[in-house]
Amino acid sequence: xxxxxxxxxxxxxxxxxxxxxxxxxxxxxxxxxxxxxxxxxxxxxxxxxxxxxxxxxxxxxxxxxxxxxxxxxxxxxxxxxxxxxxxxxxxxxxxxxxxxxxxxxxxxxxxxxxxxxxxxxxxxxxxxxxxxxxxxxxxxxxxxxxxxxxxxxxxxxxxxxxxxxxxxxxxxxxxxxxxxxxxxxxxxxxxxxxxxxxxxxxxxxxxxxxxxxxxxxxxxxxxxxxxxxxxxxxxxxxxxxxxxxxxxxxxxxxxxxxxxxxxxxxxxxxxxxxxxxxxxxxxxxxxxxxxxxxxxxxxxxxxxxx
Numbered sequence: 091x092x093x094x095x096x097x098x099x100x101x102x103x104x105x106x107x108x109x110x111x112x113x114x115x116x117x118x119x120x121x122x123x124x125x126x127x128x129x130x131x132x133x134x135x136x137x138x139x140x141x142x143x144x145x146x147x148x149x150x151x152x153x154x155x156x157x158x159x160x161x162x163x164x165x166x167x168x169x170x171x172x173x174x175x176x177x178x179x180x181x182x183x184x185x186x187x188x189x190x191x192x193x194x195x196x197x198x199x200x201x202x203x204x205x206x207x208x209x210x211x212x213x214x215x216x217x218x219x220x221x222x223x224x225x226x227x228x229x230x231x232x233x234x235x236x237x238x239x240x241x242x243x244x245x246x247x248x249x250x251x252x253x254x255x256x257x258x259x260x261x262x263x264x265x266x267x268x269x270x271x272x273x274x275x276x277x278x279x280x281x282x283x284x285x286x287x288x289x290x291x292x293x294x295x296x297x298x299x300x301x302x303x304x305x306x307x308x309x310x311x312x313x314x315x316x317x318x319x320x321x322x323x324x325x326x327x328x329x330x331x332x333x334x335x336x337x338x339x340x341x342x343x344x345x346x347x348x349x350x351x352x353x354x355x356x357x358x359x360x361x362x363x364x365x366x367x368x369x370x371x372x373x374x375x376x377x378x379x380x381x382x383x384x385x386x387x388x389x390x391x392x393x394x395x396x
Contacts, residue, residue: 092117093165093261096157096186098179100126102224102353103196104170105232106239107267109137112148114264119150119157119164121182127151129230138233154182163188166258168218169206170196172357173368180209187213192250192258194218194243198353199368200283200376214250217275218243219282223350235347240268242282244275280324281331283373285339288316290354290369291390299355301348313343316386323373326380358394366394 095111097104100122108120112135122130130151137146152160164186171179176197183193187210194216195203203217221240227233241262245255255271262269272278292303292313302309317336324331357364370391377384 093257094162095119096121096164096167097170098167098183099170099172099175100130100151101170101172101226102232102234103220103222104168105135105137105226106222106224106234107168107170107196107220107241108149109135109146109232109234110239110264110267111262112146113266114261115148116261116264118148119152121154121157121179122151123153125229126226127153129228133230136231138227138231140235143231154179154186158182158185164191165254167191167193168196169193172353172363173197173199173202173205173365174363176205176209180206183210184213190214190254192216192245192254194258196220196241197368198286198365199372200279200287201372202279202368214245214247216243216245216247216250216255217279219275219279221282223346225353225356235350236345237266238342238345239266240270242270242272242275242278244272244278276327277324277329277331280320280327280329281335284317284320284324284335285342286352287320287369287373288313288339288386289343290352291316291386293352293355294358294390294393295386299348300343300346300350304344304346304348310340312386314340319377319382319384319386320373323377323380323382323384326382364394366391366396370394371396 095118097108097120108118111118134145134147135149192214195218207215219242223235259269259271296309303313354369374384374387
């Protein structure tokens with residue numbers, strides 16, 4: 091019997107996870123609101139990729155209030171909101187989660203699960219991350235760029251059975267999406283942050299998409315320096331990497347499209363709420379505690395007026 095999945099956050103990340111799970115026949119409900127929700131109720135979730143677009147009718151789209159009236163208990167809640175929205179959705183998660191429900195954080199930044207655990211005492215929370223380039227592309231529509239979509243998750247909570255964790259990994263490894271149960275999830279979280287966090291601060295400092303980072307120049311040099319600062323931070327935290335993260339991340343970066351932008355960059359340009367704490371300020375504070383001068387992050391903070 092398939093696990094019951096709820097996706098909180100109906101943007102690029104949550105919408106893509108819901109789409110792939112839905113296409114694979116999993117029991118998945120996407121929590122949304124407003125005109126985005128209305129569009130999905132009318133037309134289904136529209137999933138757009140380079141090969142075209144398709145409706146995913148298997149994905150149930152509900153408001154948080156509608157879901158709670160069903161009195162269903164999910165096995166897994168993927169938390170896919172922006173980090174600044176966690177406080178807003180925490181009451182829903184507290185009401186929806188049962189004793190055996192596992193909340194898996196797919197938030198951006200570092201130390202995200204710590205924030206969630208503080209807001210959800212008594213709820214089982216696993217750290218996680220996702221590699222993806224996706225965005226909301228209008229009401230009811232999610233656009234996925236490229237073919238790299240990979241979820242990592244893990245927890246040291248002894249109350250979460252190994253059997254359930256392995257079942258989540260199995261059910262979430264479907265055509266188009268891979269899931270990995272990590273034995274050292276903090277190492278994976280920092281590995282990803284060395285990639286996308288460094289992209290975010292470079293894009294903010296130089297006001298550019300990925301294109302300038304993909305060729306020799308000042309922007310690419312700054313990106314390399316930013317990665318090095320995250321590696322140094324990891325060393326202070328007791329996290330060591332056998333591979334050269336700078337060369338790894340440059341290889342991944344060079345597979346991007348020159349016009350691609352980061353989610354933080356898009357939010358800053360839109361003038362709305364931004365994940366500045368998760369991406370910029372929290373790493374600076376962590377660096378201060380660990381004795382690492384996060385110079386690139388400080389330049390990004392200055393660019394944002396902090």
